[in-house]
Amino acid sequence: MNPIRIAKNWISYRRTVSELGNLSNQTLSDIGISRYEIRNIANRSFR
Template structure:
């Protein structure tokens, strides 16, 4: 796999983790997510 692609995917993963992690539990609930879901959602961007 291309190292540049891996780096871009990792940055996307971390950005998603940070953005969703900064939302309140109420905001996450409003969009149908829990704190447990954040890592799974972010992992999709790393694939």
């Protein structure tokens, strides 16, 4: 993987973690995600 792609993936990963982290516990529950799963879900999206 080239460095530019790695950087773009990292930025997208952090954005996803941030956006999911800003959701309320109720909203996360509604979409079937618990707060402790956020990083794992974001990580799976960019592998």
